[in-house]
Amino acid sequence: MEKMIRVFDTTLRDGEQSPGCSMNLEEKIVMAKQLEALKVDIIEAGFAIASPGDFRSVKEISRVIKDSTVASLSRTLEKDIWSSYEALKDAVSPRIHTFIATSDIHMKYKLKQTPEEVVESAVAGVKYAKRFISDVEFSCEDATRSRKEFLYRIIKDVIDAGATVINIPDTVGYATPFEMFNLIKDIKENVPNIHKAQISVHCHNDLGLGVANTLYAVLAGADQVECTMNGIGERAGNASLEEIVMALSTRRDYYNAITRIDTTQIMKASKLLTSITGVAVQPNKAIVGANAFSHEAGIHQHGMLENRSTYEIMTPESVGLNVSKMVLGKHSGRHAFKDRIVTLGYELTDDEIDAAFKEFKILADKKKQVFDEDIVSIIERDDQND
Ligand code: KIV
Numbered sequence: 001m002e003k004m005i006r007v008f009d010t011t012l013r014d015g016e017q018s019p020g021c022s023m024n025l026e027e028k029i030v031m032a033k034q035l036e037a038l039k040v041d042i043i044e045a046g047f048a049i050a051s052p053g054d055f056r057s058v059k060e061i062s063r064v065i066k067d068s069t070v071a072s073l074s075r076t077l078e079k080d081i082w083s084s085y086e087a088l089k090d091a092v093s094p095r096i097h098t099f100i101a102t103s104d105i106h107m108k109y110k111l112k113q114t115p116e117e118v119v120e121s122a123v124a125g126v127k128y129a130k131r132f133i134s135d136v137e138f139s140c141e142d143a144t145r146s147r148k149e150f151l152y153r154i155i156k157d158v159i160d161a162g163a164t165v166i167n168i169p170d171t172v173g174y175a176t177p178f179e180m181f182n183l184i185k186d187i188k189e190n191v192p193n194i195h196k197a198q199i200s201v202h203c204h205n206d207l208g209l210g211v212a213n214t215l216y217a218v219l220a221g222a223d224q225v226e227c228t229m230n231g232i233g234e235r236a237g238n239a240s241l242e243e244i245v246m247a248l249s250t251r252r253d254y255y256n257a258i259t260r261i262d263t264t265q266i267m268k269a270s271k272l273l274t275s276i277t278g279v280a281v282q283p284n285k286a287i288v289g290a291n292a293f294s295h296e297a298g299i300h301q302h303g304m305l306e307n308r309s310t311y312e313i314m315t316p317e318s319v320g321l322n323v324s325k326m327v328l329g330k331h332s333g334r335h336a337f338k339d340r341i342v343t344l345g346y347e348l349t350d351d352e353i354d355a356a357f358k359e360f361k362i363l364a365d366k367k368k369q370v371f372d373e374d375i376v377s378i379i380e381r382d383d384q385n386d
Protein backbone atom coordinates (compact mmCIF):
# COMPACT_ATOMS: atom_id res chain seq x y z
CA MET A 1 0.00 0.00 0.00
CA GLU A 2 1.35 3.41 -0.94
CA LYS A 3 1.75 5.83 1.91
CA MET A 4 0.24 9.33 1.77
CA ILE A 5 2.90 11.89 2.76
CA ARG A 6 1.67 15.23 4.03
CA VAL A 7 3.36 18.33 2.62
CA PHE A 8 3.90 21.16 5.12
CA ASP A 9 4.97 24.32 3.33
CA THR A 10 6.90 26.94 5.30
CA THR A 11 7.71 29.37 2.46
CA LEU A 12 5.83 32.12 4.28
CA ARG A 13 7.57 31.54 7.63
CA ASP A 14 11.01 29.87 7.41
CA GLY A 15 11.33 30.83 3.73
CA GLU A 16 10.57 34.44 4.44
CA GLN A 17 13.47 34.47 6.94
CA SER A 18 15.98 34.27 4.08
CA PRO A 19 17.71 37.51 3.07
CA GLY A 20 15.80 39.40 0.39
CA CYS A 21 12.70 37.22 0.71
CA SER A 22 10.48 39.25 2.99
CA MET A 23 6.95 39.72 1.67
CA ASN A 24 4.18 42.18 2.47
CA LEU A 25 0.65 41.17 3.44
CA GLU A 26 -0.81 41.25 -0.08
CA GLU A 27 2.08 39.23 -1.46
CA LYS A 28 1.73 36.63 1.29
CA ILE A 29 -1.97 36.24 0.58
CA VAL A 30 -1.37 35.78 -3.16
CA MET A 31 1.34 33.22 -2.41
CA ALA A 32 -0.84 31.41 0.15
CA LYS A 33 -3.64 31.09 -2.43
CA GLN A 34 -1.19 29.57 -4.90
CA LEU A 35 0.04 27.12 -2.24
CA GLU A 36 -3.58 26.13 -1.71
CA ALA A 37 -3.97 25.62 -5.50
CA LEU A 38 -0.84 23.47 -5.33
CA LYS A 39 -2.72 21.47 -2.69
CA VAL A 40 -0.18 21.63 0.09
CA ASP A 41 -1.63 20.03 3.20
CA ILE A 42 -0.37 22.66 5.64
CA ILE A 43 0.62 26.29 5.07
CA GLU A 44 2.78 27.76 7.82
CA ALA A 45 1.62 31.35 7.49
CA GLY A 46 4.00 32.99 9.96
CA PHE A 47 5.20 33.40 13.53
CA ALA A 48 2.27 35.36 14.97
CA ILE A 49 4.05 36.93 17.92
CA ALA A 50 7.13 37.95 15.93
CA SER A 51 5.63 41.24 14.69
CA PRO A 52 2.26 42.91 14.09
CA GLY A 53 2.82 42.26 10.37
CA ASP A 54 3.29 38.53 10.95
CA PHE A 55 0.21 38.42 13.16
CA ARG A 56 -1.91 40.10 10.46
CA SER A 57 -0.59 37.78 7.78
CA VAL A 58 -1.53 34.69 9.78
CA LYS A 59 -4.94 36.21 10.51
CA GLU A 60 -5.74 37.17 6.91
CA ILE A 61 -4.41 33.91 5.48
CA SER A 62 -6.53 32.01 8.03
CA ARG A 63 -9.57 33.82 6.66
CA VAL A 64 -9.00 33.11 2.98
CA ILE A 65 -7.57 29.59 2.93
CA LYS A 66 -10.17 26.82 2.97
CA ASP A 67 -8.51 23.72 1.60
CA SER A 68 -5.21 23.61 3.56
CA THR A 69 -4.50 23.62 7.27
CA VAL A 70 -3.02 26.96 8.39
CA ALA A 71 -0.25 26.91 11.02
CA SER A 72 1.42 29.57 13.13
CA LEU A 73 4.76 29.11 14.88
CA SER A 74 5.16 29.79 18.61
CA ARG A 75 7.79 29.19 21.23
CA THR A 76 6.46 27.19 24.17
CA LEU A 77 5.60 30.41 25.99
CA GLU A 78 1.95 31.12 26.79
CA LYS A 79 2.08 34.59 25.22
CA ASP A 80 3.33 33.11 21.92
CA ILE A 81 0.71 30.37 21.87
CA TRP A 82 -2.07 32.79 22.74
CA SER A 83 -0.99 35.07 19.91
CA SER A 84 -0.99 32.14 17.45
CA TYR A 85 -4.44 31.12 18.63
CA GLU A 86 -5.79 34.65 18.22
CA ALA A 87 -4.36 34.85 14.71
CA LEU A 88 -5.63 31.39 13.70
CA LYS A 89 -9.14 31.71 15.16
CA ASP A 90 -10.91 32.04 11.78
CA ALA A 91 -9.09 29.20 10.03
CA VAL A 92 -11.15 26.24 8.83
CA SER A 93 -8.34 23.94 9.95
CA PRO A 94 -5.90 25.65 12.35
CA ARG A 95 -2.66 24.22 13.75
CA ILE A 96 -0.44 25.59 16.52
CA HIS A 97 3.20 24.74 15.89
CA THR A 98 5.25 25.08 19.04
CA PHE A 99 8.98 24.44 19.46
CA ILE A 100 11.87 24.41 21.87
CA ALA A 101 15.52 23.47 21.40
CA THR A 102 16.61 20.05 22.64
CA SER A 103 20.36 19.88 21.90
CA ASP A 104 22.82 20.39 24.77
CA ILE A 105 24.45 23.29 22.96
CA HIS A 106 21.15 25.15 22.44
CA MET A 107 19.80 24.40 25.92
CA LYS A 108 23.01 25.59 27.59
CA TYR A 109 23.93 28.65 25.51
CA LYS A 110 20.68 29.86 23.97
CA LEU A 111 17.94 28.88 26.40
CA LYS A 112 20.12 28.75 29.52
CA GLN A 113 17.79 26.04 30.81
CA THR A 114 18.42 22.56 32.18
CA PRO A 115 17.03 19.58 30.21
CA GLU A 116 14.46 19.12 33.00
CA GLU A 117 13.25 22.72 32.58
CA VAL A 118 13.05 22.25 28.81
CA VAL A 119 10.82 19.17 29.19
CA GLU A 120 8.59 21.06 31.64
CA SER A 121 8.31 24.02 29.30
CA ALA A 122 7.54 21.79 26.28
CA VAL A 123 4.83 19.86 28.11
CA ALA A 124 3.29 23.04 29.53
CA GLY A 125 3.32 24.67 26.07
CA VAL A 126 1.59 21.72 24.40
CA LYS A 127 -1.01 21.47 27.18
CA TYR A 128 -1.72 25.19 26.92
CA ALA A 129 -2.05 25.02 23.11
CA LYS A 130 -4.45 22.06 23.42
CA ARG A 131 -6.83 24.25 25.41
CA PHE A 132 -7.57 26.18 22.21
CA ILE A 133 -6.77 24.01 19.19
CA SER A 134 -6.71 20.22 18.85
CA ASP A 135 -4.06 20.07 16.11
CA VAL A 136 -0.73 20.79 17.86
CA GLU A 137 2.68 20.19 16.33
CA PHE A 138 5.75 20.08 18.53
CA SER A 139 9.28 20.60 17.15
CA CYS A 140 12.51 19.56 18.86
CA GLU A 141 14.72 22.32 17.50
CA ASP A 142 18.23 21.10 16.57
CA ALA A 143 16.98 17.51 16.94
CA THR A 144 19.77 16.05 14.84
CA ARG A 145 22.38 17.32 17.34
CA SER A 146 20.35 16.29 20.39
CA ARG A 147 21.02 13.25 22.58
CA LYS A 148 18.70 10.47 21.42
CA GLU A 149 17.69 9.36 24.93
CA PHE A 150 16.63 12.92 25.68
CA LEU A 151 14.67 13.13 22.43
CA TYR A 152 12.78 9.91 23.24
CA ARG A 153 11.87 11.28 26.65
CA ILE A 154 10.63 14.71 25.54
CA ILE A 155 8.74 13.27 22.57
CA LYS A 156 6.96 10.76 24.80
CA ASP A 157 5.99 13.48 27.28
CA VAL A 158 4.67 15.94 24.68
CA ILE A 159 2.60 13.19 23.04
CA ASP A 160 1.14 12.40 26.47
CA ALA A 161 0.38 16.12 26.75
CA GLY A 162 -1.56 15.99 23.45
CA ALA A 163 0.87 16.75 20.59
CA THR A 164 -0.50 15.31 17.35
CA VAL A 165 2.58 15.88 15.16
CA ILE A 166 6.23 15.52 16.23
CA ASN A 167 8.67 17.41 14.06
CA ILE A 168 12.34 16.44 13.85
CA PRO A 169 14.23 19.40 12.41
CA ASP A 170 17.75 19.28 11.08
CA THR A 171 17.97 22.94 12.06
CA VAL A 172 21.54 23.58 10.94
CA GLY A 173 21.65 21.14 8.01
CA TYR A 174 24.17 18.91 9.80
CA ALA A 175 22.75 15.42 9.32
CA THR A 176 23.59 12.87 6.64
CA PRO A 177 20.91 10.78 4.91
CA PHE A 178 21.77 7.59 6.83
CA GLU A 179 21.75 9.45 10.15
CA MET A 180 18.35 10.90 9.32
CA PHE A 181 17.05 7.45 8.36
CA ASN A 182 18.34 5.94 11.62
CA LEU A 183 17.04 8.80 13.74
CA ILE A 184 13.47 8.38 12.47
CA LYS A 185 13.70 4.59 12.74
CA ASP A 186 15.07 4.83 16.32
CA ILE A 187 12.33 7.26 17.36
CA LYS A 188 9.71 4.86 16.00
CA GLU A 189 11.28 1.97 17.91
CA ASN A 190 12.03 3.73 21.20
CA VAL A 191 9.16 6.11 21.89
CA PRO A 192 6.38 3.90 23.23
CA ASN A 193 3.45 6.18 22.32
CA ILE A 194 4.80 7.39 18.94
CA HIS A 195 1.94 5.66 17.09
CA LYS A 196 -0.38 8.32 18.54
CA ALA A 197 1.35 11.10 16.56
CA GLN A 198 2.59 11.74 13.04
CA ILE A 199 6.31 12.16 12.48
CA SER A 200 7.48 15.16 10.50
CA VAL A 201 10.93 16.19 9.25
CA HIS A 202 12.26 19.66 8.53
CA CYS A 203 15.66 19.66 6.86
CA HIS A 204 17.88 22.65 6.17
CA ASN A 205 20.27 22.67 3.28
CA ASP A 206 23.62 23.86 4.68
CA LEU A 207 25.48 20.89 3.20
CA GLY A 208 23.19 20.57 0.18
CA LEU A 209 21.50 17.52 1.73
CA GLY A 210 18.10 18.93 2.68
CA VAL A 211 16.12 16.99 0.07
CA ALA A 212 18.17 13.78 0.42
CA ASN A 213 17.75 13.83 4.20
CA THR A 214 14.01 14.38 3.82
CA LEU A 215 13.66 11.46 1.39
CA TYR A 216 15.62 9.14 3.69
CA ALA A 217 13.31 10.14 6.52
CA VAL A 218 10.34 9.18 4.33
CA LEU A 219 11.96 5.79 3.70
CA ALA A 220 12.29 5.36 7.46
CA GLY A 221 8.60 6.09 8.00
CA ALA A 222 8.14 9.87 8.31
CA ASP A 223 4.55 10.98 7.64
CA GLN A 224 5.07 14.67 6.90
CA VAL A 225 7.74 16.68 5.07
CA GLU A 226 8.45 20.36 5.72
CA CYS A 227 9.77 22.40 2.81
CA THR A 228 9.66 25.66 0.86
CA MET A 229 9.09 26.67 -2.76
CA ASN A 230 12.38 27.10 -4.62
CA GLY A 231 14.09 25.90 -1.40
CA ILE A 232 14.24 29.41 0.05
CA GLY A 233 14.98 29.75 3.76
CA GLU A 234 17.54 30.63 6.43
CA ARG A 235 21.19 30.52 5.19
CA ALA A 236 21.36 27.84 2.43
CA GLY A 237 17.62 27.39 2.64
CA ASN A 238 15.15 24.60 3.39
CA ALA A 239 14.53 21.37 1.51
CA SER A 240 12.77 22.36 -1.70
CA LEU A 241 9.12 21.39 -2.11
CA GLU A 242 9.31 20.82 -5.86
CA GLU A 243 12.32 18.50 -5.57
CA ILE A 244 10.82 16.36 -2.80
CA VAL A 245 7.45 16.10 -4.50
CA MET A 246 8.83 15.28 -7.95
CA ALA A 247 11.29 12.75 -6.50
CA LEU A 248 8.39 11.00 -4.76
CA SER A 249 6.21 11.04 -7.85
CA THR A 250 8.89 10.20 -10.44
CA ARG A 251 10.26 7.37 -8.27
CA ARG A 252 6.92 6.23 -6.90
CA ASP A 253 8.17 2.68 -7.57
CA TYR A 254 11.05 3.26 -5.12
CA TYR A 255 9.53 5.38 -2.33
CA ASN A 256 6.10 3.72 -2.40
CA ALA A 257 4.67 7.06 -1.34
CA ILE A 258 2.39 9.72 -2.81
CA THR A 259 1.39 13.30 -1.99
CA ARG A 260 -1.74 15.34 -2.62
CA ILE A 261 0.22 17.96 -4.60
CA ASP A 262 -1.07 19.09 -8.00
CA THR A 263 2.34 19.07 -9.66
CA THR A 264 1.09 21.03 -12.68
CA GLN A 265 0.92 24.07 -10.37
CA ILE A 266 4.63 23.89 -9.47
CA MET A 267 6.03 26.23 -12.16
CA LYS A 268 3.35 28.82 -11.47
CA ALA A 269 4.15 28.74 -7.73
CA SER A 270 7.87 28.99 -8.38
CA LYS A 271 7.55 31.90 -10.79
CA LEU A 272 5.10 33.69 -8.55
CA LEU A 273 7.57 33.50 -5.66
CA THR A 274 10.37 34.79 -7.87
CA SER A 275 8.23 37.67 -9.08
CA ILE A 276 7.27 38.60 -5.50
CA THR A 277 10.72 38.38 -3.91
CA GLY A 278 12.87 39.26 -6.92
CA VAL A 279 15.13 36.37 -5.92
CA ALA A 280 15.92 34.39 -9.05
CA VAL A 281 16.26 30.63 -9.26
CA GLN A 282 19.63 29.34 -10.51
CA PRO A 283 19.30 28.14 -14.14
CA ASN A 284 20.40 24.57 -13.36
CA LYS A 285 18.10 24.21 -10.33
CA ALA A 286 16.27 20.87 -10.41
CA ILE A 287 12.62 21.01 -11.57
CA VAL A 288 12.15 24.80 -11.77
CA GLY A 289 15.45 26.10 -13.19
CA ALA A 290 15.39 27.57 -16.70
CA ASN A 291 17.56 24.70 -17.97
CA ALA A 292 15.82 21.88 -16.11
CA PHE A 293 14.01 20.71 -19.24
CA SER A 294 16.18 22.10 -22.04
CA HIS A 295 18.36 19.83 -24.11
CA GLU A 296 21.38 21.43 -25.72
CA ALA A 297 23.61 18.59 -26.90
CA GLY A 298 22.85 17.37 -30.43
CA ILE A 299 22.92 13.72 -29.40
CA HIS A 300 20.35 14.40 -26.69
CA GLN A 301 18.15 16.35 -29.06
CA HIS A 302 18.27 13.53 -31.55
CA GLY A 303 17.31 10.97 -28.89
CA MET A 304 14.48 13.20 -27.70
CA LEU A 305 13.06 13.48 -31.19
CA GLU A 306 12.97 9.69 -31.48
CA ASN A 307 11.52 9.10 -28.02
CA ARG A 308 11.31 11.68 -25.22
CA SER A 309 12.01 9.19 -22.45
CA THR A 310 15.58 8.69 -23.72
CA TYR A 311 16.65 11.78 -21.77
CA GLU A 312 13.50 12.87 -19.95
CA ILE A 313 12.53 11.23 -16.64
CA MET A 314 9.52 13.50 -16.14
CA THR A 315 7.65 15.67 -18.60
CA PRO A 316 7.76 19.47 -18.49
CA GLU A 317 3.96 19.40 -18.63
CA SER A 318 3.85 17.43 -15.37
CA VAL A 319 5.28 20.46 -13.54
CA GLY A 320 3.20 22.95 -15.52
CA LEU A 321 5.95 24.10 -17.86
CA ASN A 322 5.19 25.46 -21.32
CA VAL A 323 7.15 23.22 -23.69
CA SER A 324 7.12 25.41 -26.75
CA LYS A 325 9.59 27.91 -25.31
CA MET A 326 8.42 30.75 -27.56
CA VAL A 327 10.10 33.99 -26.57
CA LEU A 328 7.76 36.90 -25.99
CA GLY A 329 8.93 40.39 -26.89
CA LYS A 330 7.69 43.67 -28.32
CA HIS A 331 6.77 42.03 -31.63
CA SER A 332 4.59 39.37 -30.03
CA GLY A 333 0.88 39.58 -30.68
CA ARG A 334 -2.16 39.28 -28.42
CA HIS A 335 -2.70 35.69 -29.54
CA ALA A 336 0.73 34.49 -28.35
CA PHE A 337 0.32 36.52 -25.17
CA LYS A 338 -3.08 34.97 -24.43
CA ASP A 339 -1.67 31.53 -25.13
CA ARG A 340 1.12 32.05 -22.60
CA ILE A 341 -1.37 33.27 -19.98
CA VAL A 342 -3.39 30.09 -20.37
CA THR A 343 -0.25 27.96 -20.18
CA LEU A 344 0.70 29.73 -16.97
CA GLY A 345 -2.60 28.55 -15.53
CA TYR A 346 -4.65 31.77 -15.56
CA GLU A 347 -8.23 32.17 -16.74
CA LEU A 348 -8.79 35.84 -17.61
CA THR A 349 -11.69 37.65 -19.23
CA ASP A 350 -11.13 39.42 -22.57
CA ASP A 351 -11.03 42.79 -20.78
CA GLU A 352 -8.45 41.50 -18.30
CA ILE A 353 -6.33 40.17 -21.15
CA ASP A 354 -6.54 43.52 -22.93
CA ALA A 355 -5.39 45.37 -19.80
CA ALA A 356 -2.54 42.94 -19.17
CA PHE A 357 -1.53 43.03 -22.87
CA LYS A 358 -1.23 46.83 -22.75
CA GLU A 359 1.12 46.59 -19.74
CA PHE A 360 3.04 43.80 -21.45
CA LYS A 361 3.66 46.01 -24.50
CA ILE A 362 4.94 48.86 -22.34
CA LEU A 363 7.32 46.47 -20.57
CA ALA A 364 8.39 44.82 -23.84
CA ASP A 365 9.47 48.22 -25.12
CA LYS A 366 11.89 48.48 -22.18
CA LYS A 367 13.14 44.87 -22.11
CA LYS A 368 14.53 42.60 -24.83
CA GLN A 369 12.60 39.58 -23.60
CA VAL A 370 9.60 39.34 -21.35
CA PHE A 371 9.81 36.33 -19.05
CA ASP A 372 7.03 34.28 -17.50
CA GLU A 373 7.80 35.91 -14.12
CA ASP A 374 7.10 39.34 -15.67
CA ILE A 375 3.75 38.17 -17.01
CA VAL A 376 2.79 36.60 -13.67
CA SER A 377 3.73 39.84 -11.97
CA ILE A 378 1.57 41.92 -14.36
CA ILE A 379 -1.44 39.64 -13.84
CA GLU A 380 -1.09 39.45 -10.07
CA ARG A 381 -0.66 43.24 -9.85
CA ASP A 382 -3.81 43.78 -11.92
CA ASP A 383 -5.63 41.28 -9.70
CA GLN A 384 -4.62 43.26 -6.56
CA ASN A 385 -5.86 46.51 -8.12
CA ASP A 386 -9.31 45.09 -8.87
O1 KIV B 1 14.80 24.88 11.57
C1 KIV B 1 14.10 24.76 12.60
O2 KIV B 1 14.46 24.11 13.58
C2 KIV B 1 12.81 25.43 12.60
C3 KIV B 1 11.88 25.07 13.71
C4 KIV B 1 11.30 26.27 14.34
C5 KIV B 1 10.87 24.10 13.22
O3 KIV B 1 12.49 26.17 11.69
Ligand code: ZN
Binding pocket: 014, 169, 171, 202, 204
Ligand atom coordinates in the same frame (compact mmCIF):
# COMPACT_ATOMS: atom_id res chain seq x y z
ZN1 ZN C 1 13.78 25.78 9.92
